[in-house]
Each structure stands twice: as C-alpha cells, then as structure tokens.
Amino acid sequence: MNYGIVSQEQLEQIDVILSDKLIKLGVDCVIIIDMAGNIITAKDNGESKYDVYSFAALAAGNFATVDAMAKLVGEQEFSLLFHKGQESNIHFSKIDDELLLISMFGQDISLGFLRLNVVDVVEKIRKIWEKE
C-alpha cells in the first residue's frame, strides 16, 4: 500500500474483517491507528461511545513509550500490550512498523480467545496491504 493513503476498497475489506472477526465476537470497539496517532479506521458495536481521536493520540504515545523502553532494556519489542480494568480491557497489537490494532473489550471475552482472533485479523490485514 502507498502508506498514508488507503483506498476505499481496502478500507471496506478491512472493516468487514474487523466486524466479522472481532465485533461479532463481542469486542466493544476496534481501532486501527498509525504510529503518528492518526486513525485509519474505527469500528464499534454501536453502543460504546469512545472519543476515538484523543484515544488514538494517547494510544500511539503509549505504544511508542513502551517500545522505547523495550529498546532501553535490549528487547526488540514487547509484542503484547494489554491493560486490564474492572469492566473493560484494552489490547494492542502491532500490524507492521506503522500500524497498530487496538481492541477494547469487556469481561465476557477471555484474553486468550481475543488474542487468537487478533492474530488472525492481523494476518488478513497484512495480506490486504500486500496486494497493493
């Protein structure tokens, strides 16, 4: 893909994958952002009302910070980033060097189950990029 611009077709394909693989499983909200804090796409279950722009800026900062800490202790990266709350959880997954997939979900989904599906989604999205 020509990074920075995503075609309508690519976005539609990605939205279908996010809906089928994550929202239908009960994930409240999924966002794809780039490392600069821009939103590529956001999907939710129609109930959750997150302020996605602020969220993207903070998430990119958070991921970049953890990444920089990993380098300081000699790790390539900390591949799993997960924040657990009383009622909601946030899971970060790197799609490639520029893109992050963020899932917000409640207590009715287990982390293990979510991770399996996220891995699948990330693979499918990478394929869409490669087609360009």
Next chain:
Amino acid sequence: MSFINLKEKVVQVKIVYYGPGRGGKTTNLEFVNRTYRKQILSEMVSLKTHGDRTLFFDFLPFDMGKIKGYDIKIQLYTVPGQVKYNATRKLVLRGVDGIVFVADAMEKQREKNIRSLNQLHENLQSYKESIFNIPLVMQYNKVDLKEHGIPILPLSVLQKDLNSRLKVPYLEASAITGYNVAATLKKIISSSVISIQKKLL
C-alpha cells in the same frame, strides 16, 4: 505523514508546537481551545506533571471544515519543553506535517531558543525529515512583556538567530492575550495543507 481516508474523505493533519520549556506552547493550545469551542471535537488532553509542566504532550483535535470536498481534521500537539525530555519530544514528532516553533522573546531566553531549534533540526533528521522542507512557522511569543518593562529581544535579533537560513513565515505573538495565536495557527494549517496537496499530485 498526514493520513488520508479516501472512503470517508477525511484528511488528518498533525501539527506540533515545538520550542524551549516555558515558551508558551501549552498556552497557545489553551487559547485555541477556549476560542474555537465549536470546532473542537473533544476535550484537550494534557499529560502533565504535578507542577503543571508538560510531561508528554498536550493534544487538541480541531475541525477545519472542508477543503475540496475533504474534511480536514487538524491534530494539534505540543512537546514537553524541558531539556531532559528529548526522548518524548522525538516521539511526538513522529509523522508530523507542520511545526510551529514557539520562541520565547525574553532576552534571557536567547540561548535556549537557539538550542531548542538546533535540537528540532536533529530530531527531524532522525525521522529523515528536514527542517528546511517541512512546513514551519516561527512564533516570537511574549511580546506583551515589553509593556511591563521586561527586556525583549528585538525582532531583528530573533530573525537573525532563528530564521536567517530557514526564511519561514514568522509572527510576533502573545499566547497569554491571544495576540496572533489564531494567525499563527491559520498560517501553519495553510502551509501544511498546501504541502500535503503537493505530495498527492
């Protein structure tokens, strides 16, 4: 790198206010936040220390309306100015489309402005960006202090120190009173949007 969504016709533009600590970057955003409530999509986010200093960044999303059928969403960021925070300053610069350099016009801050600008140059290089190519506006802030008898650097000195090679648009301003805050923002938005349009052609 701005992000362009062809499906929803949205362009996201990242603008960073950069400059020495206590120069007035956060004050610029606070003024915009107060003055343009209607165009602001959500609350200003400020990650700061207990002493009210910027720790990571301030963030303010700003809706510009449409240009050529595209919805322009401006994301305003500030960096933390304190010297020790260069690692986080660099992170905030990732993917930047336009920069406002907020210089502190107080005489005693002369060296700090120059050092901060040099570091901006280096930080951009680490992203393979050049200070000579990226849309940039110089803001010489705190000119209101002149009236209070506090020594201010003359415009000619500021220009010589900071803008003799860059030759970018510049404005004297007072973030605290709002003088030229909106004009600075308009200038950097138009430079950034023009530069994005050029990249698209």
